[in-house]
Every structure is written in C-alpha cells, then in structure tokens.
Amino acid sequence: MPDANLQVPIGPQHPALKEPTSFMLTLSGEKIMKAGIRLGYNHRGIEKACEARTYIQDLYLVERICGICSHSHATAFAMAVEECAQLEVPRRANYIRSLVGELERVHSHLLWLGVAGHEVGFDTLLMYTWRDREVVMDLLAMLTGNRVNYGINTIGGVRRDVSSEQKLKILEGVKVLEERTKYYITVATEEVTLAKRLSGVGALSHDDAVRLGAVGPTARASSVPRDCRKDDPYAAYAEVPVNVITDNHNDVYGRTLVRCGELMECYRLIRQLIENLPEGPIAVKAPRKVPAAEAFVRYEAPRGEDAHYVKSNGTEKPERVKVRAPTLANVQAVAHMLKDGYLADLPIVVAAIDPCFSCTDRLIEVAGSARDGVMTWGQLREYGIEWHRKRGVDFSALNRNFRAGENR
C-alpha cells in the first residue's frame, strides 16, 4: 500500500472532471482525509468584458457563460436590466421565457443522469439518456433556432414567437420524454449496482446544507426547500406555481431522486405553460440608454440559485455586472462531503452537485498582495513567465520539439 498520507492532485486535468478544477486530496489508503479546492481555471474575464459592451451585446455574452445554463444567465441578466429600466415585460414573453427555461432544465437533468452514470462506470445509462436528450435538443432547435445558446431573450421580452404547430410538437416530444424518464427512475431506484454506488455517498445533513449555503438539488436532497421559483417568483411562475421537490436521503441517491422528480415536474409545467399561453405582444421596446439604477435578480437555474447584479449609470453600457453561479454556493459543500469518503467516490460526489465551473469562475481575489494597478496583456504575460522562471521552470525544454512555424 502507498505511504500513510499521500497527496493526490485530482485536476486540473482529470477524466472525472468535465471542466478544470483542482482538488488536492490527502489520502490514507483509499480514504480521503482532507480535500482542498482551488477554482479559477476557467476565468475568462466576462464581467469586465460586459462593461465594455452595450446591454444588447452583453445579452449574448452573458448567455455564453455556460452552455447548459445559458438561458438562465441570459434571462437573469435581461430581468436585471429590465428592472433597472423599469420595463414591464408582456405576459406572453414571460410564459415563453419560462417554457424555454423548463425545456432547458429537462435538457440539463437528462445530461446529468448520463454523466452520473458515466462517473460510476455505467456507460449504458449515459448512452440512453443522451439519446433521449436529442429529443429535447431538437425541440429547442425548432423553437429558438439553435440547440444550445438559445438567444431567445431580448431586453424587454423575447425575440421569437411560438406557433401552434410548434406547441403540438412540444407536447408530443414531452410525452415521449415522460415515458423514458419514468423508465430511468425505475433504473435508478432498482438497479442494485447503481444503488450501491449512489447510496450513503456524499452525505450532507440538513444543518450542514444550511450552514454551507447549498442551493438547488444539492440542498433540496437534504430537505432544505429552497427554490427561487417558489421563494421569489419571476417570469410566469407567479401564475403557474411550482411544486418544490425535496428528499430526505441527504446523499447522492437523494440528489438523483430530486432531479428525476424535477424532470416529471418540468413536464407538468411545460404542459401547463403551453395550455395557458396568453395572447399579446412578445416584447416591449427597450431604450438604448438605461437610467442609473441597480438591480439584483435571482433565477432558478437547473443547478440552483443563479444571482445576477447589474448596475447601470445612464449610458449604453453597464457600470458593473456580477454573476454568482449556483456551483460557487455548492462547492463548499463538496469539500465537506469528500472528507472521510473514499477516493472511488470522488467523481460521483463532485458530479452530484452538477458542477459547472465555467459558470463559477468569476472574480479572483489575490490575497495579501501589495501590488496595485492595471496591467496590459503583454505585461501580464511577462509577469507570468517571470513568476514561473523564478520557481525553476525551464522554458527551453518545453518547446524543444516544435519546428519553426508550427508554433502559432
């Protein structure tokens, strides 16, 4: 057996992680004694970039923070700007926004089921759920014009309308998906190897979930009934109420059940939204210059509570945009869940919070630095190279095999 306390780095590159994060584990045999988490590998400077673009351009930029929760970010941003500009979004637009939001939730949860299956070695579940995910992606392509990054929002409403044939197609698609989801629920609850891998793993008690600030299905599986659609209704959710699905297993199995329950709830909501779709315009005209104001908006993304803050200053461009993604709230809980667990459980525990580190990596604070000021891109590059050189990294060895001209 390896030495008593082994330091194993999981990440930033690791087959278990879909996006780069660094977990520094202290292992004793197969048991994890301590887990340290470092974020920041996916930081792209989106919040700063938002300040240099107009509101309408920012809508598309914010949408691309994440591929799976793209509609969540875009809608939250649009709602924040509409609040700053004091626009009243028409009812039909709100319903269409909620419809696309629920379809996105279906897409995200089906994807999660597949990923969870893959992390425990159950590739068949991955293939089947992702095959069924194509149904919802085709529906979204028909509704919005693209399979991901839907671009259906605009400041003041939505850009596209839903026709009656599209409504019929959505209802057909939802019927197929509902049947398949019922089958996956039976597989998740009855398959013995899955139950062994998912039960008793990643335990998070109710009090810990509240203390660590968990959101979304992670919290709801520990009996914490937090759901922004119920606590703080936005879009059409005031008129079409949501049943909050909770579970008391407090572990990964509970999270699986919560997500499967939410899938069934989504199908019910989609049907209700389509049946009660009100007539009317789909957008109001939005001013280019938004008066000075601040707005804070919460949206229930598939992963949990997504918070957007927008500060406007009377010009075409926002003064400050801040995004707090749900994974940032859940990642503290992960460190707690990994302690006293097995190394073999790390992939499924991390996957159970449905991590989206692209959403999460926003601002990085350099603690204890005496440096102040602004660096240009070139200066930042020089600084990085010098920093590594001081620590003994020899750059000449790295580019040895590149022939001239091949290195772009």
Place this chain on the structure above:
Amino acid sequence: MEHTLAGVLFHILIFPGLLFLATMALFAEYVDRKVCARLQNRVGPPWFQPWADFIKLMAKENLVPELVDRPMFAIAPLVALTSVVTALMYIPIWKSSALYAFKGDAIVVLYLLSIPTVAFFLGGWYSRSLFSMIGAARAITQLFAYEVPLVLSILAPALLADTWSLSELTKYYAAHPLHMLFNVIGLAVGLLALLGKLERVPFDAPEAETEIVAGTLTEYSGKLLAIFRMAISVEMIVGGSLLAAVYLPFGLNLGPEVGFGLYLVKVFAIVCLISLLRSVFARLRIDQMVTFCWRYVAPVAFLQLLIDLAAKGLMKGPVGP
C-alpha cells in the same frame, strides 16, 4: 510433430500460439465492442478497428517517464503476454487433449493465469505515478477476492472427474456428457470470477477511467501499451477457452474441424456474455467488490464443490471399494 523443435516453435509462434491468439484476441475485442455498442443502441466500430489500434500503438513513440524503474517497466507487459500465451498450450482446443498435456496441468494453467495480474501490479507499481500505484494496489486487492472462486470453479469439476489434468477432464466429460449438468452453478461462478480477472465492469475498479485515469496503464505508451492491451485481450480468449474446456466440453471427440468450430462458437458466446454483463452493470467500488466476492460468490463456489463431492460419492457408492 509436437515434440520436434520446429513443431514446438510452430505451436508457440503460430498455432495455437502468438499469431493465432493475436488474431483471435483482436477479433474478440471487435466482437466485444460491437456487441456492447449494439446493446447501447449505437453503431460501434468497424471490424478492422482493433487491428488499426494495435498498429497505431506500435508506431507511436514510447514515452518512458524519468522516475520509472526501466527494466521492470519494460518487462511487465512481456511477462503478461507470454504467460497467457503459454497457458493456452495446456487447454484442449480442437480435441480432447491439449498440445502439451500432462498430469496436473490444471494447476499450472491457474498459476499461469494469475501471472498477468501480478504483472499489472508490478508494471503499475514501478511506474511510480500516483494513479498507477493506486491502480496496482487495487489489482492485487481484487486478486485476493476472485482467486478463490476461480480456483474452486475449476477444482469442483476436476474433483468429479477425478483428475488434475485438463485433458483427462475433457475426456471424462466427453464420455459422460450428462455429468456436466452438475456443474451449472460452477459455470456462473467461473464467469463472475473471470470478470474479476479480466477487470471488466462491474469489477473494473483497478482500471477505473473516471477515478484513476487508467490505473496501471497510465504511464504506458507506444509498443509497451500495445503489448499490455494485447495481453488483456488474449487473457479474455484464454479465460474463455478455459471455461469452455471445463464446463462445455461437448463435441470434442467429433474430429478436429468440428471440434475447432465448436470451440470458436463457445469462446465467442462467452465473449458476448461478458459484453452483455458489461452493459447492464455499474462499476463496484473495490471494497464492495471484495465484500461481494467473499459474501456471495465464494460460498456458492463451495456449494458447487459440495455438490460435486456428493455426486462423486453417490456414483461411487453402489460400486463401492
């Protein structure tokens, strides 16, 4: 022919040795991947994919990390491959006696089949990489779990046939085909133990892709990786042949062509069964796997042993010493 130098070389290198086994192994890998794909509603790779993978790997650069213990790193795959190829020499394929049969060769075959696992352990351990060391440790832990059921599953029919030689065993069962029915439970036990030996889902922990990158194979590349992967595929063929010889020895006295054809059918049926099991289960954690083997599989293997002892007693009874 069998005991001249040219004969021996022919048997080791061509048939049923290296060339035959390599072809069968690559074809079996194709069957496994294709069956798995069809069960998952996908298309799967074309027939030449395993050959293409093998040739590509042989042509790639062999990257050996600095900290590695070079001799052990290079020898481990070769040891794994040669031991499984040697094991096939003692397993009856197209007729009731194997090529180099002798008394007690069942024990030798079991021993030779456990060498690849030790080779995985050594290769992973001397790779000195964290992930490969964890994979190596898991491979040896798994050996402790499935080895007893595997040995018992070969022991029980051997006990009934009153011999330690695989060739005598097949002759006995070819002569008394109905006695195979006593061993049905043993076939299930043998199959599960074989899954453990081959490190396939659900007993996949030493090679868990999402947890420890690739386990033992993490630091291997190029020719050594090609040889290791070939050893794994050949192990599947040899394990399947062993199970076929011990549990399905019918048709072996119908002449070499028919016997060989039936042998191919049996081995590929076992490969398809392994693919099916791979598709319907998730991966068990290493501690769950050990508990499962000791709590359920080993007692059933003992049960099979008792059944065979009782059957032997009953059959000898009326005749009596």
Place this chain on the structure above:
Amino acid sequence: MTKAGKMLQEVLRSVGRKPATVRYPHVKVTMPADFRGKLAFDPAKCIGCKLCMRDCPAAAIEIVKVGDKKFEAHIDIAKCIACGQCVDSCPKDTLRLTGDFELAQLSRGKLRIVIQPAPGPEPEPKKPEK
C-alpha cells in the same frame, strides 16, 4: 426492491432496433426552419445605417460604402456567433440567417466573405477578397 441487471430487457431489445446514431456525413442532417446558421446579405436593400455593426456582439460584420447608395458587407464567419441580432436590428430586412451550418474551411482567409452589390450603371472597381 433492487434487482441486478435492471436494464437487461431494454438493452436486449436494442439489438433488433436501428442504431440511434446518424451516420453523418454520409447521411445529411437538415435543421428545422428558422435555424440560425450562416448569415446572408442582400446588398440591394441595404441603406448603410450600420445598426447591424453597432449591435453585433462579436464585431463580425462591416458595412462599407462602395458607391452612391451602394454598400457591401464584409462578414467574418469565424467571428459570427449566428445570434441574429443584426437581423433584428436591421430596419430594411437586409440580413437573414440561413440553415447552412457546415461552415468549416481549411484556411482562415476563406472565412471572411465579401458580399458586393450588383454592378450598377457605371462599372465599379472590384474590391479584392481579404
């Protein structure tokens, strides 16, 4: 009540079914109507207001005046994210998104397209492709 191999029936049934994989590119895939693919520009309708340039999030389109009331569009397909904001912003319905999504090219130069207006009464000097 747990059982082993719950998915057994379903996987065995799949053997008889056609695989779910689409053998692209041997089998062509058509996208639904209103799919947001490659940008198309009608030079006859353009009035040169440049609202599309102002609203484009990726700075992918440039309108250049080449004559009296004649404008050409320089579109960088590599930068275009096919959001369709230019289509919405244009007051004259000049732009539209087609369903063409197979946009890969082997050289970057081919991704910058120039759409010129039809030659008018006097011959225009031809602008070279970038």
